[in-house]
Amino acid sequence: MITISKSMGSIVKSLESSLTTGNLQKISETMDQFQKQFVNMEVQVEFMESSMAGSTSLSIPEGDVNSLMQQVADDYGPCYCGGV
Numbered sequence: 062m063i064t065i066s067k068s069m070g071s072i073v074k075s076l077e078s079s080l081t082t083g084n085l086q087k088i089s090e091t092m093d094q095f096q097k098q099f100v101n102m103e104v105q106v107e108f109m110e111s112s113m114a115g116s117t118s119l120s121i122p123e124g125d126v127n128s129l130m131q132q133v134a135d136d137y138g139p140c141y142c143g144g145v
Contacts (some may be wrong), residue, residue, distance in 0.1 A: 072094050076088065077092070
């Protein structure tokens, strides 16, 4: 993520420069760079989310989850857990 932050900072500086000079070609190239970087960031975030979801679901036994859901239902009523 640090690399992405540095890259985005560089892109913003480049865009500021391009806007100041009014060079449409440079603005277009910079926006293309931004789009590519943003897509890369989205892919990394999706990977992290799926990895964390997988590790969480593998590390918590299903019985424990069901027991906790039942405990919440007993404490707060069945409507509380109905959407889960």
